[in-house]
Amino acid sequence: MNKVLVMVAQRIALGLLTLFVVSAIIFLAVELLPGDIATEILGQTATPETVAAIRRELGLDQPAYIRYFEWLLGVVQGDFGRSLATDREITELIGARLLNTLFLALVAAAVSVPLAIGLGVMAALYRNSTFDRSVNIFTLSAISMPEFFIAYMLILFFAVRIGWFPSLSKVDLDQPLFDRLYAVALPAVTLTLVIVAHIMRMTRATIINLMSSPFIEMATLKGLPPWRIVVRHALPNAWAPIVNVVVINLAYLISGVVVVEVVFVYPGLGQLMVDSVVKRDLPVVQACSLIFAATYIVLNLTADILSIVSNPRLLHPR
Known part of the structure; x- marks a missing residue:
């Protein structure tokens, strides 16, 4: 039983590490998407000053690494932020959809x-x-x-x-x-x-x-x-x-x-x-991608654990 518990703890730690790496990849990939939410909100006729003002209001003028860690801290606390397109809570948006x-x-x-x-x-x-x-x-x-x-x-x-x-x-x-x-x-x-x-x-x-x-x-x-x-x-x-x-x-x-x-x-x-x-609603894209990634990681870990538990010989590799 102790070996099983150690194995489960190792798999959970590996899953958390994988999820952290995946969250960074998701944030970077979303950052590389073409277009701009400020232009999407204001339209193509918006002046550069107006676009810069809305970017400051949305916090998009901050460096990417600061926004990433702020987003990650909110996710750990169960807060995915607000939608940039609708200004609604993301948890409210994804609840029924999930x-x-x-x-x-x-x-x-x-x-x-x-x-x-x-x-x-x-x-x-x-x-x-x-x-x-x-x-x-x-x-x-x-x-x-x-x-x-x-x-x-x-x-x-x-x-x-x-x-x-x-x-x-x-x-x-x-x-x-x-x-x-x-x-x-x-x-x-x-x-x-x-x-x-x-x-x-x-x-x-x-x-x-x-x-x-x-x-x-x-x-x-x-x-x-x-x-x-x-x-x-x-x-x-x-x-x-x-x-x-x-x-x-x-x-x-x-x-x-x-x-x-x-x-x-x-x-x-x-x-x-x-x-x-x-x-170009970046927080919603990040939240959906992270939920998909977390689900895939959790179920893969579950498959790994179930296969070992159902076949104890895997606890003793040659």
């Missing part, structure tokens, strides 16, 4: 994770069969196509031609659950098609590797049916890599939804970040 993004990710995960694990188990059970080849071809084709292409194809067939689902995903917290699920159907299917191949192939490969283990051979010699061997004996011993790839894909679902949200005009955190880039 919930929408989490809802979309949760719906996609609820569909994709059981589907991918089930397909992986079936592909391992019927290895080299027509079903196995068909699943591999379908999932590899889906993962080979970019998200925006899959999204536009779904819109073309299911929204424009058939008319089953809306092409724009308009949701709010006051909608009934069924209406929200109906609105996010196409974005959720897009994300599902993108990530299901990773989990399915990892599940299949892990189970196939375990099928040559002595305890599996013993179960086979006892006359157990193949499905029982896979489900009751192989799958429980394959959880470590499967959990790892599932959590990593959950991190992608939350931090990689920007393109999908933009295509479907979904009111999530990714859409807010893109809109803020257009408006």
Whole structure:
């Protein structure tokens, strides 16, 4: 147990250090964005004196390193600052948007994770069969196509031609659950098609590797049916890599939804970040980017910790 606690503490410290470095990179990248918020607010006809005055009012005349440490100190205290475009609290702006993004990710995960694990188990059970080849071809084709292409194809067939689902995903917290699920159907299917191949192939490969283990051979010699061997004996011993790839894909679902949200005009955190880039609203862009980075780091650390806990042999490297 002590080794596990030490390992968790080391991973947390490494995650905090990584997040600090990422915050500096985010701030620097946002600083390098073209355009100016003062000009965006005042318009192209503003005089240089007026632009300089609004920059002083917004604190943009200070050196970048001073603004970075002031911003970082506020983030540590839970204060992301105020939007330069709307003068609203950033926490107020991102609150509902973050919930929408989490809802979309949760719906996609609820569909994709059981589907991918089930397909992986079936592909391992019927290895080299027509079903196995068909699943591999379908999932590899889906993962080979970019998200925006899959999204536009779904819109073309299911929204424009058939008319089953809306092409724009308009949701709010006051909608009934069924209406929200109906609105996010196409974005959720897009994300599902993108990530299901990773989990399915990892599940299949892990189970196939375990099928040559002595305890599996013993179960086979006892006359157990193949499905029982896979489900009751192989799958429980394959959880470590499967959990790892599932959590990593959950991190992608939350931090990689920007393109999908933009295509479907979904009111999530990714859409807010893109809109803020257009408006040159630097604090909002920094806050959204940092939330995505923190989510990805936390879930990756979670995957690392779960894989070690579920397989204690990793605590004793050779």
